[in-house]
Amino acid sequence: MGFAHVVGGTRHVFADLRTLLARATPFRSGDALAGIAAESAAQRIAAQRALADLPLRHFLSESVIPYERDAVTRLILDRHDAAAFAPVAHLTVGGFRDWLLSEAATPAALAALAPGLTPEMAAAVSKIMRLSDLIAVAAKCRVVTRFRNTIGLEGRLSIRLQPNDPTDDPRGIAAQIVDGLMLGAGDAVIGINPATDSLEATLRLLDLLDGVRERCAIPTQSCVLAHVTTTMLAMARGAPVDLVFQSVGGTEAVNRSFGVSLELLAEAREAALSLRRGTVGENVFYFETGQGSALSADAHHGCDQQTIEARAYAVARGFAPLLVNSVVGFIGPEYLYDGKQITRAGLEDHFCGKLLGLPMGVDVCYTNHAEADGDDMDALLTLLGVAGVTYVMGVAGADDVMLAYQSTSFHDGLAVRAALGRRPAPEFEAWMERMGIGGTTREVPARLAPALLGLA
Amino acid sequence: MTDAALAAPGWAALRRMTPARVALGRAGNALPTAAHLDIQEAHARARDAVWSALDADALAAAILPMLDPLGLPVLRAASQAPDRRTYLLRPDLGRRLRAEDAAALAAYRRNDAPLVFVVADGLSASGVQAEAPALLAAAVPLLRASGVPLGPVVIAAQGRVALGDAIGAALGAGMVAVLIGERPGLSAPASLGVYLTLDPRPGRTDAERNCLSNIRAGGLAPAAAAATLAWLVREAGRIGATGIALKDMRPTGPALPP
Numbered sequence: 001m002g003f004a005h006v007v008g009g010t011r012h013v014f015a016d017l018r019t020l021l022a023r024a025t026p027f028r029s030g031d032a033l034a035g036i037a038a039e040s041a042a043q044r045i046a047a048q049r050a051l052a053d054l055p056l057r058h059f060l061s062e063s064v065i066p067y068e069r070d071a072v073t074r075l076i077l078d079r080h081d082a083a084a085f086a087p088v089a090h091l092t093v094g095g096f097r098d099w100l101l102s103e104a105a106t107p108a109a110l111a112a113l114a115p116g117l118t119p120e121m122a123a124a125v126s127k128i129m130r131l132s133d134l135i136a137v138a139a140k141c142r143v144v145t146r147f148r149n150t151i152g153l154e155g156r157l158s159i160r161l162q163p164n165d166p167t168d169d170p171r172g173i174a175a176q177i178v179d180g181l182m183l184g185a186g187d188a189v190i191g192i193n194p195a196t197d198s199l200e201a202t203l204r205l206l207d208l209l210d211g212v213r214e215r216c217a218i219p220t221q222s223c224v225l226a227h228v229t230t231t232m233l234a235m236a237r238g239a240p241v242d243l244v245f246q247s248v249g250g251t252e253a254v255n256r257s258f259g260v261s262l263e264l265l266a267e268a269r270e271a272a273l274s275l276r277r278g279t280v281g282e283n284v285f286y287f288e289t290g291q292g293s294a295l296s297a298d299a300h301h302g303c304d305q306q307t308i309e310a311r312a313y314a315v316a317r318g319f320a321p322l323l324v325n326s327v328v329g330f331i332g333p334e335y336l337y338d339g340k341q342i343t344r345a346g347l348e349d350h351f352c353g354k355l356l357g358l359p360m361g362v363d364v365c366y367t368n369h370a371e372a373d374g375d376d377m378d379a380l381l382t383l384l385g386v387a388g389v390t391y392v393m394g395v396a397g398a399d400d401v402m403l404a405y406q407s408t409s410f411h412d413g414l415a416v417r418a419a420l421g422r423r424p425a426p427e428f429e430a431w432m433e434r435m436g437i438g439g440t441t442r443e444v445p446a447r448l449a450p451a452l453l454g455l456a
Numbered sequence: 457m458t459d460a461a462l463a464a465p466g467w468a469a470l471r472r473m474t475p476a477r478v479a480l481g482r483a484g485n486a487l488p489t490a491a492h493l494d495i496q497e498a499h500a501r502a503r504d505a506v507w508s509a510l511d512a513d514a515l516a517a518a519i520l521p522m523l524d525p526l527g528l529p530v531l532r533a534a535s536q537a538p539d540r541r542t543y544l545l546r547p548d549l550g551r552r553l554r555a556e557d558a559a560a561l562a563a564y565r566r567n568d569a570p571l572v573f574v575v576a577d578g579l580s581a582s583g584v585q586a587e588a589p590a591l592l593a594a595a596v597p598l599l600r601a602s603g604v605p606l607g608p609v610v611i612a613a614q615g616r617v618a619l620g621d622a623i624g625a626a627l628g629a630g631m632v633a634v635l636i637g638e639r640p641g642l643s644a645p646a647s648l649g650v651y652l653t654l655d656p657r658p659g660r661t662d663a664e665r666n667c668l669s670n671i672r673a674g675g676l677a678p679a680a681a682a683a684t685l686a687w688l689v690r691e692a693g694r695i696g697a698t699g700i701a702l703k704d705m706r707p708t709g710p711a712l713p714p
Contacts, residue, residue, distance in 0.1 A: 411486055448466075
């Protein structure tokens with residue numbers, strides 16, 4: 001079935017749901033690269049108005065990628081909770097936006113609604129929302145997860161300590177961990193992107209991270225962001241795996257390009273749960289996503305990149321993750337060209353993730369070939385902080401010397417927490433107090449000295 | 457944090473252990489001015505590197521003395537991306553050769569399946585300008601000593617890695633080595649990568665290439681990269697493949713500065 005709307009005397013027609021969603025999307029370079037962006041501002045607003053009039057129920061009868069052809073579509077529709085959907089089942093997309101912004105959409109109502117929403121519903125409503133709408137609604141969503149501490153409580157903002165090293169040198173990694181802990185980072189996870197995705201390197205890094213955490217009795221979790229199959233081999237070898245990491249996308253084909261399937265993820269989760277390493281909870285997965293990954297793998301099925309991104313969150317929520325983050329500015333200017341596009345995408349991703357019930361963080365970041373700079377990141381970080389982002393990254397001096405991009409620094413974490421009155425996860429905050437970190441003392445405490453970590 | 461506090465043994469030890477920006481101190485919750493401006497300067501250099509234009513004449517002048525004695529020419533080509541902005545927005549155009557260049561290159565086509573070098577600006581023309589001549593100077597004698605037939609060197613503007621497939625196909629190359637500027641990081645604004653592809657033709661995937669990266673001052677030295685490249689070329693010729701089949705003999709990664 002098609003859709004149409006008249007703007008300024010011209011009738012704009014949209015052949016199907018995926019086309020309507022694509023044309024309604026605020027402009028970004030990736031949709032233009034795919035040849036599916038609106039051809040004019042008038043066509044875009046016509047699509048947005050037609051979308052606003054569409055009943056939410058329609059998303060249960062028309063899929064952007066056919067059920068028969070895609071495992072993610074099957075996951076979305078098979079797990080849809082009709083009872084949870086009931087309170088908004090009578091609404092159009094436009095009516096849904098009004099409801100989300102209204103006082104009826106309390107934190108409790110939003111949490112109860114999450115299993116009743118499909119990613120396409122979340123993506124659709126986000127396309128007719130301004131940044132302030134995306135912030136206001138996300139700020140009402142509460143998602144709390146637990147492993148060795150508690151992430152996502154009100155008034156808290158957690159930080160992933162990201163101590164990447166160009167050669168996986170243990171000394172370089174340890175130095176960054178100490179630096180980050182001293183600046184209050186690490187309560188979300190201490191997570192390394194390995195320079196080489198080999199089993200041997202992964203085993204070495206897992207032992208290093210676990211040793212530091214044990215020696216300093218840090219109430220947090222560690223993760224080596226290797227491919228899920230590498231982590232599964234490491235678990236089989238008895239390695240100390242807290243969180244299983246994997247990049248995921250919103251179509252079966254993009255997940256295949258990542259070398260994963262839903263079955264494989266389920267197997268990895270069972271293996272991680274069987275280790276029983278969590279002390280306060282059992283959320284054992286860490287997922288990363290990002291607009292543009294499906295197009296770059298030619299696995300987008302003619303859908304816009306933001307709708308596909310929201311579908312990735314359906315994959316993530318199937319596995320009760322501790323952490324999920326979009327790597328919003330990392331994928332490149334051919335998908336998000338400048339600070340404006342990155343800012344909107346970061347807030348869309350956070351909103352859609354939270355609405356669907358995920359512990360959503362954002363890698364507030366940019367590459368040097370994007371039209372963006374540190375000012376854009378300060379703005380996005382502050383907006384996300386107001387929106388209640390679950391966690392952001394912490395990188396020494398914002399400069400990831402292995403991945404060659406800029407994320408948020410340890411200092412940025414301190415600054416946004418101070419500006420918005422946010423605190424680290426409670427268990428981690430108590431540990432910082434015990435260690436004498438975060439007060440007026442600026443010396444490295446003896447208990448954190450590199451020599452005591454066995455690494456100097 | 458005061459200068460005195462930063463001089464304390466704990467912080468000094470951290471700085472010696474990593475090239476990352478640790479132990480920067482604090483001005484309230486922000487960076488002290490000097491550390492802040494260091495990062496701004498690094499970003500400025502990286503931005504200029506991305507938008508820098510290849511000086512093809514200077515590059516040709518640097519390369520020609522190595523090729524002239526061998527009777528080999530330095531040729532020019534360009535992708536279908538007419539400018540830098542289009543190049544950044546349309547990776548597909550950066551992989552395609554202009555039709556007139558394909559026709560011009562065909563005049564140099566050979567039947568002995570030579571190794572062709574493509575020198576492309578990629579995301580850092582300044583990286584290519586700085587490192588490509590040194591890499592070629594080290595690689596050419598090694599490859600000649602191995603008996604590898606060498607073809608022309610092609611300087612390519614607004615090129616992505618896969619542009620080498622079209623250039624190699626036009627020249628009848630048995631292998632193509634694309635020397636290309638890497639995406640600049642704050643700590644490495646001018647860095648070169650090399651991608652080796654056997655039997656180049658449009659449609660090759662990245663899984664069919666071998667990559668050497670981070671060739672720069674403070675990274676992988678051009679001479680070391682040339683030795684690895686020569687090894688890869690010989691090995692690719694022996695097993696008849698590049699890419700995943702050569703995966704287990706990964707080239708050594710960049711060394712950390714002392």
